Amino acid sequence: DAKTTQPTSMDCAEGRAANLPCNHSTISGNEYVYWYRQIHSQGPQYIIHGLKNNETNEMASLIITEDRKSSTLILPHATLRDTAVYYCIVRFQGAQKLVFGQGTRLTINP
Amino acid sequence: DTAVSQTPKYLVTQMGNDKSIKCEQNLGHDTMYWYKQDSKKFLKIMFSYNNKELIINETVPNRFSPKSPDKAHLNLHINSLELGDSAVYFCASSHRTYGNTIYFGEGSWLTVV
Numbered sequence: 001d002a003k004t005t006q007p008t009s010m011d012c013a014e015g016r017a018a019n020l021p022c023n024h025s026t027i028s029g030n031e032y033v034y035w036y037r038q039i040h041s042q043g044p045q046y047i048i049h050g051l052k053n054n055e056t057n058e059m060a061s062l063i064i065t066e067d068r069k070s071s072t073l074i075l076p077h078a079t080l081r082d083t084a085v086y087y088c089i090v091r092f093q094g095a096q097k098l099v100f101g102q103g104t105r106l107t108i109n110p
Numbered sequence: 111d112t113a114v115s116q117t118p119k120y121l122v123t124q125m126g127n128d129k130s131i132k133c134e135q136n137l138g139h140d141t142m143y144w145y146k147q148d149s150k151k152f153l154k155i156m157f158s159y160n161n162k163e164l165i166i167n168e169t170v171p172n173r174f175s176p177k178s179p180d181k182a183h184l185n186l187h188i189n190s191l192e193l194g195d196s197a198v199y200f201c202a203s204s205h206r207t208y209g210n211t212i213y214f215g216e217g218s219w220l221t222v223v
Contacts, residue, residue: 034211043114043200043214044153085151093210096141096166100153 004088009105018075020104022088025069032093033064035073037084038103044087047073078108113137114215116201122221123191130187131218133201141165142184143202143212144176153200159184160206191222 005023012018024033034049048055048062050071055062061074075082087103114135123129135142143166144156158166162178173189184203188195201215 038153041217043202043216046211046213049211094206095210096158096160096206097143097155098212099155102152 004090004101006086006088006101006104008102009107011107011109012075012078014080014108014110015077018078018082018106018108020073020075020086020088020106021070022073023070024088024090027068027090030092031090033062033068033071034089034091034098035060035062036087036089036098036100037082037106038087039081039084044100047086078106080108080110082106083108114201114203114213116199116215116218118218119216120219120221122223125191125193125222127191128187128189129191129220130185131199131201131220132183132185133215134183135201135203135213135215136182137203137205137213139203139205139213140181141204141206141210142178142181143204144184144186145200145202145214147198147200147217149197156199157184157186188220193222196220196222 032049032051035047036044038044048060050062064071085103085105116133141160143158147153156170157176159178175187178184198217200217202212204210204212
């Protein structure tokens with residue numbers, strides 16, 4: 001699985017959009033970009049994933065650049081409950097595991 | 111309804127003891143996993159089972175023995191516990207062919223004293 005690079009930490013004001021970047025310059029054509037988050041003392045929570053096209057669900061939007069070498073997870077209206085570590089993971093859809101990096105610690109401030 | 115459930119949530123035990131953590135999923139998935147998160151917060155896969163068959167074993171000491179009695183259950187038994195086994199253990203599951211998104215349980219906090 002390709003490696004990803006994320007900022008160690010970010011801050012965002014409550015109510016604003018939180019934009020979390022991820023670089024995955026060695027991604028291959030069949031690898032998907034997955035995002036998970038881990039709220040303190042909880043299990044990792046699936047957020048969204050995509051291959052080429054931008055994706056949106058009830059939690060977030062995923063914007064993938066045309067060359068697929070980077071992506072951005074957008075939480076449109078961040079709340080205090082969105083404070084968590086966010087993991088960007090590149091993975092073949094049929095792969096049998098997720099390889100977690102260090103992630104980005106996102107803090108939502110009141 | 112809890113999709114992936116683990117018991118116990120907290121476990122404190124002495125070195126040398128043998129303990130088990132149980133996991134059950136009600137998502138109809140055919141693949142289950144155990145992940146370990148150590149004190150530095152790194153999440154690493156330990157085992158993966160598909161249809162009760164072991165498919166991933168990530169160089170885990172043989173004191174750790176997973177057992178999958180059926181597709182919905184994957185238990186983790188640990189023999190001769192050591193201080194370094196203290197960690198949070200997460201169970202997870204997915205469907206190998208349908209999307210394969212992996213869903214995690216809430217974790218089992220193991221402390222070895």
